[in-house]
Amino acid sequence: MSFFGLVRSVLIGDNRTAKIEIGETVNIEFFGGAETVTGSKFLVQENETRILVDCGMFQGLKRLRLMNWESLGFDAAKIDAVILTHAHLDHCGALPILVKQGFKGPIYCTEPTLELAKIILLDSAKIQEEDAEYANRKGFSKHHPALALYTVKEAENVLPLMKAISLHQERKVGDLAFTLYGSGHILGAASALVSSSTKKVYFSGDLGRYNDPLMFPPEAPPAADVIIMESTYGDRDHSLVSSKDFLKECILEVCKSRGVLLIPSFSVGRMQNLLHEIVELKRSEEIPGQVPIFANSPMGDEASALYEKFHDFHRLGSGQFAEVLSEVHSVKTAEDSKNLNETLSRPMIVVAASGMLTGGRILHHVKSFGGDPRNILLLAGFQSAGTRGASLLEGARELKIHGRMHPINCKVVASDSFSAHADRNDLVTWLKSAERVPQRVLLVHGEISAAEALRSKIQAEAGIETEIAKLGQSITI
Numbered sequence: 205m206s207f208f209g210l211v212r213s214v215l216i217g218d219n220r221t222a223k224i225e226i227g228e229t230v231n232i233e234f235f236g237g238a239e240t241v242t243g244s245k246f247l248v249q250e251n252e253t254r255i256l257v258d259c260g261m262f263q264g265l266k267r268l269r270l271m272n273w274e275s276l277g278f279d280a281a282k283i284d285a286v287i288l289t290h291a292h293l294d295h296c297g298a299l300p301i302l303v304k305q306g307f308k309g310p311i312y313c314t315e316p317t318l319e320l321a322k323i324i325l326l327d328s329a330k331i332q333e334e335d336a337e338y339a340n341r342k343g344f345s346k347h348h349p350a351l352a353l354y355t356v357k358e359a360e361n362v363l364p365l366m367k368a369i370s371l372h373q374e375r376k377v378g379d380l381a382f383t384l385y386g387s388g389h390i391l392g393a394a395s396a397l398v399s400s401s402t403k404k405v406y407f408s409g410d411l412g413r414y415n416d417p418l419m420f421p422p423e424a425p426p427a428a429d430v431i432i433m434e435s436t437y438g439d440r441d442h443s444l445v446s447s448k449d450f451l452k453e454c455i456l457e458v459c460k461s462r463g464v465l466l467i468p469s470f471s472v473g474r475m476q477n478l479l480h481e482i483v484e485l486k487r488s489e490e491i492p493g494q495v496p497i498f499a500n501s502p503m504g505d506e507a508s509a510l511y512e513k514f515h516d517f518h519r520l521g522s523g524q525f526a527e528v529l530s531e532v533h534s535v536k537t538a539e540d541s542k543n544l545n546e547t548l549s550r551p552m553i554v555v556a557a558s559g560m561l562t563g564g565r566i567l568h569h570v571k572s573f574g575g576d577p578r579n580i581l582l583l584a585g586f587q588s589a590g591t592r593g594a595s596l597l598e599g600a601r602e603l604k605i606h607g608r609m610h611p612i613n614c615k616v617v618a619s620d621s622f623s624a625h626a627d628r629n630d631l632v633t634w635l636k637s638a639e640r641v642p643q644r645v646l647l648v649h650g651e652i653s654a655a656e657a658l659r660s661k662i663q664a665e666a667g668i669e670t671e672i673a674k675l676g677q678s679i680t681i
């Protein structure tokens with residue numbers, strides 16, 4: 205119970221109500237990333253100090269995307285600071301909304317996250333503007349005029365507030381303090397320990413894998429009373445076939461059929477891992493040396509340059525990521541991208557964004573290459589419900605792209621071994637590695653079935669009281 209017992213209610217969206225208790229206790233509230241994978245937003249409060257951990261965008265199903273337009277559920281102007289765990293949109297994509305609504309404090313993150321978030325936020329704003337412009341031109345929006353969730357200008361307003369900090373260095377924010385630890389998920393990704401004078405809460409952020417080809421393994425959780433942990437793959441163990449072996453098999457198959465291996469990919473994280481492993485296969489002569497590799501994502505190029513710049517944050521040394529890139533053809537312009545669809549060069553490997561086929565240059569490639577049975581389309585990442593990628597996983601043999609149906613006659617394969625997320629075993633191993641057994645674990649960032657499966661496993665194997673955080677829930681420790 206709170207010391208003063210003072211409770212106020214805040215309306216989230218239309219009918220979900222959360223409680224904020226103000227007193228000499230630490231309160232945590234879940235405004236996103238609870239009972240779903242996207243929209244991470246966790247508010248930690250002690251007395252009048254409020255820190256928001258992540259400010260992510262809801263993605264995937266329309267029901268979720270619409271939540272980006274609803275109230276944040278709290279007063280943005282009263283937040284003292286934001287901790288950004290990493291640069292993926294489901295963690296940083298609502299920062300422009302937060303700033304638009306009056307947040308003026310610092311946004312703390314690692315230096316690579318700061319650089320990556322700049323690229324990702326500006327790209328996101330550009331897409332929002334283009335989508336609104338397209339809806340107005342085609343007249344299919346119910347809103348007149350259709351508006352962008354935020355503009356490039358509004359995304360730019362976020363950038364001066366971002367402050368880079370080092371891992372393992374404590375920062376004070378009012379009555380609270382926090383420290384970042386490596387989470388191994390993508391370049392610069394961190395977990396965050398938030399402490400009051402008497403309580404400690406550890407937010408896992410997104411956790412990477414122990415055997416990621418590029419990223420370091422996640423650090424063991426420091427001593428904390430409560431651990432808030434992700435559960436994306438809480439119901440699954442990744443395939444025993446490594447991502448590299450899976451790639452090798454696909455590449456050898458298109459070499460034989462003289463086809464195209466098409467890999468939809470996130471521009472940040474996945475693309476760099478893929479390029480690294482394909483180049484390694486080439487160097488070890490496990491695949492023919494002459495197969496050209498095309499990376500088709502301007503944002504991916506910018507992210508790749510940061511993987512070289514911040515080589516201390518991953519397993520490759522200085523100069524080594526630049527060497528990987530020297531063996532990859534970067535597709536710069538939209539014109540070059542179109543030409544690639546018309547080239548007769550076979551076999552070839554094309555890695556292009558976006559990773560779930562929701563937009564980007566990959567869609568043009570699918571239109572061009574998807575109909576040919578000699579080609580392979582490799583789904584190398586999580587496919588959110590409602591996306592074209594998820595339809596393919598469910599066996600769809602045609603896709604609606606740019607308003608028309610296109611046949612999919614190529615081979616469609618998928619593997620979760622490319623994932624940048626810890627799997628069920630990794631998650632439990634990570635929790636068990638904690639410096640001290642936490643009193644309580646709350647699961648976030650997972651579909652309910654995944655969180656439920658992980659909850660059972662943690663309780664059975666680690667004997668720790670575990671619950672699934674609910675959207676709008678408030679807990680007091």
Ligand SMILES: [Zn+2]
Pocket residue numbers: 290292389410
């Ligand atoms: Zn992530």
